Amino acid sequence: MLLAAVDYYRPDTLAEAVEALDSTEGARPLAGGQSLISILKLRAASVDLLVDISRLEDLRAIAVADDGSVRIGAGVTYDEMAMSPDLHRSHPRLSQVAAHTVDAQVRNRGTFGGNLCHNDPINNFPPVAVALEATMHVTGKDGDRDIAAADFFTGYFTNALSSDEILTGVTLPALNGRHMGYQEIEIGEAAARAVAVVATSNGNIESASVALGCLPIPVRRPQVEEALAGTPATADAVAEATAAAGEGIEPLSDADASADYRQAMASVVAKRAVMEAIEGGQNG
C-alpha cells in the first residue's frame, strides 16, 4: 500500500521536537520508521504529523559511565549498537542480539528507542530492558523524568509516555560479573523469548533476573528468580526452577502458534536463557 498524505517536520533540537509534539494534535515522533512507516503504509493507523527525531544529536550517543553502566541514546541504530566497542565490552550479548536483529537494511535504520517505544510483542529489546532493570530517560514539556523499565511498558504497542514526551535514552546497569542469556523460538517471527541475567559463584547461582518477552508487557518472573537463587548452576536444577516460568502469562494466539504453545515455550526459553547465562562466561 501507499502512505496516505502526512505532514512531516524535522526539528533541529529536542526542545523543538517536544514543542511540536505538544502543540500538534495527532503528532508522533518518527525515528528509524521501520515499524511506524509500515503501519502507516498499511493504513492501519493514521498520523497527522511525523516529527522526525532521527537526527537529533542528543539521542545518538552510546556512553559508558565510571560505574560501568552504559547509556544508549534512543536514536542509536541496531547497527551502531552492534558495532560499538563500548557496548561489546559492557553488554556483549546485547551487542550480539543487535547484530542479528532482522537484516542489514533494517539494522541501518531501526533504533533502540523506537524498538522499545513501539513495544510490539515481537520486538527484541523490551524484555532486555526489563531483565537488566534499565532506566528510561524521558523529556517532555514539563522537563525530564526517569521511568523504570518495569513501569515503561503498558500494553500492546503502548508505553508510559505522554503525547508530548520523547524517550531520549536508556541506561543499562553494569553487569558486574553477571552474564546475560537471550533465547527465543522463532516461527517466522519470535513466538517466545526470555532474557536472563545471572550471577554465579562456585558452581551455584547467586542471583538471577528472568524476563519474558513476546507478551503485551514484558514480565519478570520473581518466583523463578527466587527458585534459582542458591541452586546449583546445573541443567537439572535450572530446569526444575524454570519449569513454571510460563505460569500466569497470557500470550496471544495467531496463525503461527497458540497461546498454550507459547506458554509452554516460555519455560523452555527461560531455562535456555538461564543456562546460556551460566555458560556465558566463555562467550559473554
Place this chain on the structure above:
Amino acid sequence: MTAPAKEQTTTTTWTGQSLPRKEDERLLKAQGSFVDDEGMYRQGYAQFVRSPYAHAKILSVDVSKAEALPGVIATLTGDEVKAMTEPLFQFAPKEDGSQVNEYLLGVDIARYQGEGVALVLAETRGIAADAADLVEVEYEPLPVVTDGVAAAEPDAYVLHDSLGDNIAWKGLFDWGDIDWALENADHILKIDKLHFHRYSSTPIECNAVIVNWDPGTDMIRVVSNNQFPMFGALVIGPSMGVGTDQFDFVSQDIGGGFGIKINSYTSIGVLALLSRKAGRPVKWIETRTEHHQSGGHGNERTFLDIEVPVMADGTMLGFKMRAFDDAGAYLHYEPLGAVIWSQVVPGPYKFKHVQVDYTETLTNKCPAVPNRGYSRMQHLWFVERVIDLVAQELELDPVEVRKLNYVQPEDYPYTTPNGCVYDSGDLPQALDMVLEMIDYEGAKKLKADREGSGKRIGIGIGTTLDSGTNNFGQSRILNPELPFSGNGEACTALLDLYGEVMLKLGTNPQGQGHETTASQVAADILGMSPETIRVWTGFDKSHSTYIGFSGTYASQFAVTGINAVIGAVEKLKAEIIEVAAYAFEVEQDQVELVNGDARIIGNPEAAIPFIGIANMVFANNATLPHEMAERVSLTCRHVYVPPFELPDVEKKYGNLTLTYSTQTHAAVVEVDEETGKVEILDYAVVDDCGKRINPMVVEGQVHGATGLGIGAALKETFEYDEDGQLLNSNFLFYHAATAMDVPNIKTSHIESPSPFTGTGAKGMGEGGGAPLHTISAAIQNAIGPGKAIVSDSHNPPERVWRMLNWDGPAEERGVTVVSNGDGA
C-alpha cells in the same frame, strides 16, 4: 539410462550442455523489463476497492466522494460491470445448467475477503489509494463458510444461489475392484483423515497489468505478467463481448509464475473495461497484501475415510477414500483440479484398485488456482503418506515397501489403472542413489545415537512424479461437452533480412530459460552456435506465434516448446538447403549447413553464407525460379501436437499426460523435543526427466521446486479465522522460505529417455511437491509408532510438538490396522 530411447538424429552437439542462460546477463544486470518498468502515455493508476468481509451483501456502492477528489479520472462499480458484460464461462455446469455466476467485479455479494467490488482510476497511485478509501460501500454480513468439507453438507450456507449448493463438481472415480481388494487383503490400514494445506509459491513479482482499450482501433493492448494469456482471452473475451482478435497480449520478463499468474485474467478484463470507460490507459500493480488476499492460492484438499488393502509382505493393492477440494469462492481454472490429480492415480506404485469419491466445494476464501505441482502433488503427498503409514503400522521397512510396490524399470511403458501411460524411469535405482547421498546407514546410526538427547532424528523419503504435457481432453471427464482436447505449442523459425537466425516462441517464460534451450536445439539442427541464434525475448501476440495452448505452465516446454522449435527449424533448414542447392546447381542432399554457411558437402570452398540465402529470397528474388520465390519464405512455422486421443469419459480412462519425470528425495531432520522445531540436517534429490536439454536449467528447477516445497512443508500456510479473515496477508505473517531456510541440496540424476517425445526429454519444472512428502515422512519417522500420525502436509513447531506430546487412547491416533485372519 535404462529405457530404450527412440532414435533422434537432430540434436547432437549443443543439446545436453549446461550452457549459461542467455537471459541471465540482462536479469543480473537489472536490465530485464517487468510490467512495472513499462508505461503508456497518459496512463492512469487503478486501485481496487476490496471487501473487508469474507461474505456480505453489497447494499450500495457510493463513488461520489471518490470521484470528487482532485486527480481522480474515473470509477467503476460491480453494477456497471454487470450491465456491460456476461458472467464468465464455467467449465462444468451441473446437468440442469445451474452454475456459478461470476462477473469481472463483485456484484451484489462479496464472497471472500479481498474480492474487488469497485475500481478507481487516478493520475497517481497515491491519489488512487486515497480515492479508494473514499468509496463508500454498505455491506450486510452473511454467514461464513470456511471449511471445505462442511461446505458440502446439506445445511451449509450456500454461497451461490445460482448453483443451488456449494458443490462445484462431484464424481466417483473407480478403477479395478476395490471391494475385492479389501476382502482379499491380509490387512486393511484405515486412516481417518489427511489434510493437504493451502499455500502459494508467492511469486516475487505480484500480478501487474497495463491495459489500453484504444478508442480508435478498438484494440485492447495488455502488457501483463499473465502466464497463460490465451486461456485468459478465451474466458474473458465472451464475457466482455469482444473478439480474441482485439486482444494484444504482451510480456517480457516475468518475476515468477508457478501457475498462480494464470489467475490474473479477471483483473485484466475489468481493468480493460475501466480503460474503455476512462478513455485512458490503465496501470495496476498489485500489492503484496492484495496478492495474498485475492491473487490466488494453491488447492487445499482433505482426504477422509481412507482404506488401504495390504498383503502381508507389504504389497499394496490400492486404496479407497473420499477427497474434498476447497476451491474458494469462485472457480478460476477450477474445477480442472478435480481431474488433473488423476494423471498420477497410483503415484509411482503399481496399485490396481482405486476408488476416490471426489467433491470440490466452494467456500468464502480466495479462489484456488494452479500452484506448482497443481492438484497432483496433493494426491502424491496422500499416496506417500499412505506408503509410510503402511510401513510404520505393519512394521515394514519403508525402503523395501517402496521397492516392492514401485513400477519397475522393466514395466515401462506402464499403463495405470485409469489408462495413463508412464513412459520411463528407474525408481529403485533412484532410491538407492538418494539413500547413498544422505548416507542412509550413517543416518540410522545417528538416529540411534541421539535417542534420549532431546533431539530426535527422522529420516524421510519422498518419491514423486511430475506429469507434463497434459491432454486437455481430460477436461471432458468433468464435462463431456467441453470442446477441448490435446495440447501443443508453436514456433516460428526465420532468417531475417541479412540472414540472421531468429526464433519466435509461443511461450512467455518466468525464468525457465526458454531462450537458452530453444537456441541449443536449433543450433544443432542448423550447425551453428547458440550464441548466433536470436530467440525473440518476451511474448507479443501481435507478432509472436501461438495456438490456444500457448503459455508457460504445467511442465511442458521441454516437450511441446522444444518440439515446436525442432519442427520449425527443420523446415527452415530445408528451405535454406533448397535455395542453396538451386544456387549450387546440385541435389539438395549434396548441401550441408556449417557455421552459418550452406556448403556443398566435401567442398568447403563452395559456401553461401545465410546472408546470401536471405538476399536471394528477400531482396534479389529475380534470381530464383518464380515458383520457388513465391513458395519459400524462410519464415517457417511449426505446431507440435503430442499424440493424444480422447479419454473415455464414462470410465474416466485414458492417457492424460505424455511424460512422467520422477524425483526421489530424502531428508534427515532433527526434531527438538522441547519445541517441536524441525531442522533439516541433510537433503538429497535424484531427478529423472529423461534427456536433459540443459542440465543446469534442470538443476535450477530442481532447486527452486525443492526450496518452495520445503517452505510449504515447514513454514508457509494460508490460515483463515472463523470469520474468513486471512491471517497471513503479508510477508510478516506469511513466512516464505528464504535462503536461511533452505539447506544445501545435494542433487544427482538419472536419464531415462521418454520414448514418446522424439528428443527423449520430459517436462520437469513443477517438481511434484516432493519435499512435502519427504518432510512429512521424516517427521513421522522421528515421532515413531504409537503416537499421533503426521496427518497434515504443513508441520510448524506447534503441530510437531503436539504430536510428540500426544498421549490419547490408541483408537484416537488416526490410524488402525484390521487384519483379515490368515489372509483368505
